[in-house]
Amino acid sequence: MEYAAPRSLDEAIGLLSQVGVDARPMAGGTDLLVQLRTGTRRPKLLVDLKQIPGLCGIDCGSQGFRIGAAVSGAEIGECLPLREAWPGVVEATELIGSTQIQGRASLGGNLCNASPAADSVPALIAAGAVCTVIGPGGRREVPVEEVVRGPGETTLSEAEIVVDFRLPQPQEGTGDAYQRMIPRTEMDIAIVGAGVSLRLAESGECLACRVALGAVAARPIRVDAAAEALIDRRPDAAALGELAAQASAAADPIDDKRGTRAYRSRVAGVLARRAAEMALRRAGPRRVAGSPAS
């Protein structure tokens, strides 16, 4: 097996297209190295993405945020403006693994590993994140929910990589949150994950809402029926109950060693509701982007 650490996107794409299916991009390696060890993947070339400027760093501007696809969870957690604007995305990212894993794990890797249970992905989908994908065929913008096809499989074509994630500056009255169920407190894989982002009008009515679930289908899913339970309504107990019911109904999980189908479906509703409640609290006392939370 060979290892390359290109310093530019062109060089990386060049290497990946040359070697084809036997090449594998690598960010933090926290999924990839485990897969190499167990023999699930046997690439001939590892292309380390962490030396490429476009995949590193976080930019915060008036237009919003650009998060490099190889940026580690620890860096994301330390980015105060991002924490403030999208606390749900940051809390989901920080749930990945442990302190050690946080030093390596990236959003690009979490997404492209294509696990149905990846923690940051439902939060990113709920927040409306869009990623920039670059490959031999050029550059395209893809909503996060369109990247994962099924377990271990993405819609990226050969030699394409995710370069960064874009999030807008949240409009006034926005709140987001992520909740996950694991039987322990860390070092485990989500049995259910739920991300919600929503926006409240001054009147308290819900103007917009996006709900996404992880670990309850072959890939992270956006659940519009659950979101619609809140949109144009006051988010009262009845509306939240409807959101929970819709989330449970949309869940199409498997029975496995990690959780039963029935359990996952029920808890999908519970967590979607709890995430919505948290998002509401965050949206509640209006915050101006960039100023410290009260």
Add this chain to the structure above:
Amino acid sequence: MTQKTRDDQTLKWVGTRPIRPDGVEKVTGRARYGADFARPDMLWAKVLRSPHAHARIRSIDVREALALDGVKAIVTGDDLPEIASEQAFVGEEPTDYRMMSQNVLARGKVGYVGHAIAAVAATTSAVAEEALGLIEVDYEILPHVLDAVSAIAPDAPLVHDDLCDRKGEKKAPSNIANEVEMGHGDPEAAFASADFVIDRSFTTQAVHQGYIEPHACLAEAGPDGQVTIWCSSQGQFMIRGYTAKLLGLDLAQVRVVPAEIGGGFGGKTTVYLEPLAVALSQRSGRPVKMVMSREEVFRATGPASASRIRVKIGATRAGNFVAGEAWLDYEAGAFPGSSVAAGSMTIFAPYAFEHARSHGRDILVNKPKSAAYRAPGAPMAAFAVESVVDDLARQLEIDPIDLRLQNAAQEGVQSSFGPRYKRIGFVETLEAAQAHPHYDAPLKANQGRGVAAGMWFNAGLQSSAAVMVNADGSISVISGNPDIGGSRASLAMMAAEEFGIAYEKVGVRIGDTASVGYNDVTGGSRVTLATGKMVVEASRQVIAQLCERAAKVWDVDVERVQWADGKATVPDDDTIKPLGLAEIATGAGRTGGPIQASASGSVRGVGMSFAVHLCDVEVDPETGKVDVIRYTAFQDAGRAIHPSYVEGQIQGGAVQGIGWALNEAYVFDESGRLENPGFLDYRMPVASDLPMIDAVIIEVANPDHPYGVRGVGEAPIVPPIPAVANAVRAATGVRFSDLPLSPPRVLDALDPAS
């Protein structure tokens, strides 16, 4: 010299908390564990394991694998000697040498997925791994049984068709490998006189000991037949004995050098790799190293048995236990030897029953052979009996600790497993729990508190130790027991106490099998108790010699010499200047040569340990998740030589028990393949899952030990399962009788899915 049990007033070291001698090495990563040994020209070996739960091996073809460049030797079952049926005692779980040999390398038949079939030694582990893929095994797949209920059904496939009983007689074909029965009185008749009878059944799943260090060894067989093994285990003498037996070697030809051990908990009281490594080294003429992967540890080393237990207890309205009866079925795995006998012995042990009986069955299934796990057999039994006691307390409206106090076993009581109790500290332990602020601290909604008790025998067994006086007056102690829980420190403290010198002046080393007398395994919570007793005995012999040497120097009658505070003195003559240890040691060459002694014995006078745990949980009614929010563990340690290590044992036992209660479980698919052979999906608790475990040490001295030690390592894993289950009962109103109390199971019981 006087023989005495030391009391608190005169103690300098016992009860203090000095730094352990092995501490710095371990925290700086320099300590050498099983996988840290290497020899020039060493080969790496890997094991081919069965993909089937039950199959006949028609043939094994290793020709292609042997032809692979770099492969130096291969062994299969045919290469090991046939071993006659003979009971081997591993310290904690019974086993038979013939079966042990078959478990190490399958003969004729495989009994579980993961069963070793062949081992390959090659120049690199990658080559060895590749060679495994070239071995052709022709299997005839047989129907399998995966649980105790199906295993005893009349038409069940037989895991073995050639079982023998303890006398070596062939038994009628059955998957019930062994049955035990014990007790006294006539419970059946006595139940009629009870006002309340509770009769309930419980199940528990197989769980792994979860030691951090996988099994590992390095073996070197010389051309002269001498064999050296470096490995991590709970007993270098056990490794030597079993390896020699399985390979037909003389014990004198085998030397085992103990490595540090990264956890064993009973799981390292048998052999898996060592006989293979030695056999491969004999064939290749080169040293052979083997290290299991975590997956192999899960698939092929012993878990604690899964169990089904029915318990029936009758009590009077006033809360007196009238009778108890229990039926215990433990899964042995593919070879006989579960911990069901110990489970049957401990199940009613904490209580004074006029009528008590337990019936245990050791049941064969096509799963890995079970192994000892910390108080083997007792935690599952405690889960059953302590849940029933909790229900009785509710029904009788008696405080659960009062109910236990009312029925508590104490000195003179006839135990359910035979002997009458000597001085034990169960009552004191219950009282300490009841008086603790935890017991009536307020609880919030969805929270509940559980209490449970448990008992463990502790073991004496055979121990040896050597004590030597060095020329500078420092003392070297050699123990033959791997130090798992801080025993170097405890042994050094007892020696320092005996000699009246500083703890730092005592060096404790763990000897290999050629440098100290025989020792049974580090198991049964026995080392501080039994090997400690031998260290004290050898120290007293050395002190007697020191007094003789001083008497010689002074030319006085030895009867007049006394040892105190590190010096020989003549109390009845103050003109004689005391002689210090160093002075006597320096002059030893002129008074009779080196001064040293060793002591060996079958140590009697074990002190049984009782533990009482208080557990608070909070249950999330919408997800079924149980969080342990407060936990206090009370235990009679007899005497805590080094309280930090007693607390460490109590905390570790509590945590393992909590894991067993909440989320740990082997998950098998229908074909008998373990689906969670790793720590991601075999869910042991992580540090952030738990509150600080408060340990409260009670000291009711064991009258049969010079420092009152009882042994502490195992009792703390006995009460946690029922403590958690009783807390969940209190929080939710639901009695759970099946483990684990995982979120799906709890949610389903709280609010059954429609």
